[in-house]
Amino acid sequence: MNENYLEQAADLFTKSYKKARENQNILPVKYEDNNNIFTLLQDFSKESIGVVAVENSEVIGYLTGLPISNFKGSQRGIYCPEWSHAVRYKDRLEIYQKLYEEASDLWVQDGCLNHAITIMAHDDEAMNSWFWNGFGLHVVDAVRDLNLLSGNFNNEIEIRKFKKEDTEEVAHLYFEYKTYMASSPIYLPLIQVKNAEDINQWLLNPDNNLWLCLSKNNIIAIMEVSYKQSNDAQILSDDDTVSIGVTYTSESYRGQGFTKALLQKVLEDALLKGYKRCAVVFESQNDSGRYFWLKYFKPVCYSLVRKVDNRILDKV
Template structure:
């Protein structure tokens, strides 16, 4: 591979890999200063890589013994019902003038392991401004799955005067379950087609509402709850976040009242609450197929990360390149 050598990722590669990601993230944050600074410190990513390498294969690209790139993915047993491999935004990085080529060959090398393990759905999260890496993956047949976005608390618009918003309590649990189920039905419709496998969980919603670190806001029309927005902390390794970033975790408005300003009113109340709690930024993620979500969130937030997906033809599990001639009949 033009003087590059591919090897299995080992413990001795972790330090250089973490530093490489931190360097790339620093470049990304130079383009987008609102990003949390914590990932500029390689020690933030180092334990994440160390944990992942213990349970999943990875690959490194070396030139003259120096690390030029790495790629490692984790198993998701049932992403959208399918056994999948997911590469978080910190689980890959490439440097140098041959970044595109290095990523191509690392993916080609590692994806054979993924498919051999029954993972035919491949997901990779990429920093939003890394156009070269995004373009490389598009050429490999990847498409948009999920968009992570962020904003600060400047330029908050005041809600329309005739829209009433209040914070929900446990007394509103039945109303919330009804709205949540409506939201799930919306997500199951075209063009999103997210299967409606189960009803909204009363136990989960009760626990979520009972946590003072979370807040759910209801939008009212003629005293009836017709919209909601959930906001709270999210301590997950797979998203760009820190202790000063709060996450919107769900939002929905009844169909006949969309476009009336309920989303903006709920967002204003949610962000005012978050700012009062000491947060400095707010993040949200949404599916690319969700037309209404894309239009709304991109008016108020800037993308930080794109999660891309490729679905490999599952017949490759048996119709692979090493299939013996005697197996054709």
């Protein structure tokens, strides 16, 4: 996208973001500032591939994505963050349709067959547009306030932070997590999960915590927490956000309130530290995880994926 259009493109996104904050004012206010989005787009434009729709010298829509090798599989793909696309409110579906027609042509010519895009959850119209273009739901970003959870808690369990002597037991839970995420119907082949060395290295960062749930002195559940950094959607990235990472409860202990107890402790700790919100990202096809997170969090962004048949490369 030509740099001359970046300022107008940033303005289009911030208008949409303000709509999102009308529904969820817990979202960071800083992304209502055009300058913050302009900077993101400016940096992104150096490597991204995309198009812009212009009418009478006015930007009415844009769509740009970052090429990534081995993306969502062994093939090259493209990823469009939630701020890397927006359209005006008049003729929205038609503009999005034309943008994808033009942009996807460039992407496929570049060998990018796996297309992924993140859409703000309030935008049902945009979601519908992408579904009709062959995209399916894959990942959900969600957020909640730090109010403590209601209901009863099991008083016989212990919640505490990781200690070095926990390494071997915790590493085994990470291996169980990898196996679970690769199973039906998730089918997410985690190329690498944390081993004993990785766990201790990750915890050297003071902004990372690993909370454990114990029953009868056995570690049965883990919950990663990061402060001021995350893999969440950009609109959740903020100094006031605490982000939950890998969360796993051993199969025989699920449904008994252990993960809820971990979440309660994370919320308590974040509140004491002065944070304002808690974020999580999860795979939509993870049925038990989806049920848990949607019980306590509200979606902010949906990430959709489309896989283009690789035989098309013989035709372009």
